[in-house]
Amino acid sequence: MAAQPEGTPCWADAMFPDVEAAKSFYGDVLGWTFGEAATEFGSYTQAYADGRAVAAVVPPMPGQEGPAGWCLYLASDDAVATAEKIRANGGETLMDPMRVDGFGTMVLARDPGGVLFGVWQAGTHEGFGAQRVPGAYCWSEVFTRDPEKSDAFFPAVFPYEVVKLEDEHVDFRLYNLGDRTAMGRMRMGEDFPPEMSPFLNVYFTVADCDAAVARATERGGVLRFGPMSMPFGRFAALTDPQGAVFSVIDIDTTEGEPPRMTPA
Template sequence: MTEAAARRAPGTPCWVSLMVHDMAATQEFYGALFGWEFRPGPQQLGPYARALLDGREVAGIGELPPDRHLPIAWTPYLASDDVDGTAASVRQCGGTVGVGPLDAGEAGRMAIGSDPSGAVFGIWQAAEHLGMTVTGVPGAVAWNELVTRDTSSVSKFYQSVFGYTEEAVVSADFDCLTLLVEGRPVASVQGVGHALPRHRGSHWMTYFEVSNVDEAVERVADLGGHTVTAARNGSLGRVARVADPEGAEFALVTSPPS
């Protein structure tokens, strides 16, 4: 599904960003994997570039200061009409705000927070930069999922802060919720119990669409990344979890024909 850039309703995932130590090598990896090209800016937060797919913005990659040893992870940004108000709600509802709110030049205003389980997400109030201009095509974001111990422990937080409604996935085997904005599914929450990786804890997982998951997994290895979870068929399509050379994990998905 493609979409024109438009101001998104609060709570809608509107951007994904990755902060790394070696920006040039990371751009080379994702450029070769997804066919991305890069355009510098905004620079207010240090070296940063927007990834373009056929000229349309799909993601951002920035460089961490050498003395910052943060986990390397893709971070989804959730839309807000008032970042300062949303950040206050995050704190009131048991989360934390680690960065901001602050202005990103003329692009917009942002903050980075975490929910009570520790999963990190961004908050974006758009000005000139509205976010992703295409989704759901090979090389672009297809979906975002919160992986946590159990859905009940964090679902109320996201409902309160972003106004989501929820739809339970009815299954005896899975603890899964779909988050809805204005009746539209925008993300999911997956409770995995003791299968939650100890080294990561609760985290958001970004899914990127590819035309063939199995071929893309091989390509990841050729480019210096590795497989975290082998390709399998699931509710979203055929999915594999992989990591880039700096260890940032993400999912590859080939969605079923609509």
């Protein structure tokens, strides 16, 4: 069985051409410390916040070099069955179910609009050791130019209920699991460069959004949006020096009332 309910975001990792530079950047911005590189697993290196595993970084495998980027993994109790549903609903599996020793089974995939994501069937590695504390995962959103495809695809693969934000100026949805929200979905508008691929944006918790942005930009990161306060926290979108997109959010600094959501 899955360590968490099917479709729950449960882990995040990123591939970097320069892992040591990534460790230095995220160590400064998010306060991460790092374990020893697992050479038997391609130098996969876990990141820790206050001693608890929160993410991992890894260099590209020879012949598979590409741009840096974060990948979010969604929980599954049967990775093989989930991969079949991905393909049956117009998605693409980039890596078919692969058992990673006793840690679990992984899949890498894209939705029909090109959004990269992972699937994780837990073994001994159940996922995030902490969430919603400084340095740890907090939230995620699918950014896509084909929202109708994503809104059809993800609930067909995972047991999501889709609800929409009542705002004529923003095309935003939530993917809910019962009374819990798994992640959001945002339409990419004209403010996104046309060469920018659809992506799944990962938010990491920080104690002070503005201070985190200052640390990131001082170390070569680029501020893309914010900082901005909202009912769920103060957040900013960034690109790290190697081009990976991520966001930071201070969940204790809020402003305004939560928006009204209705079934899509």
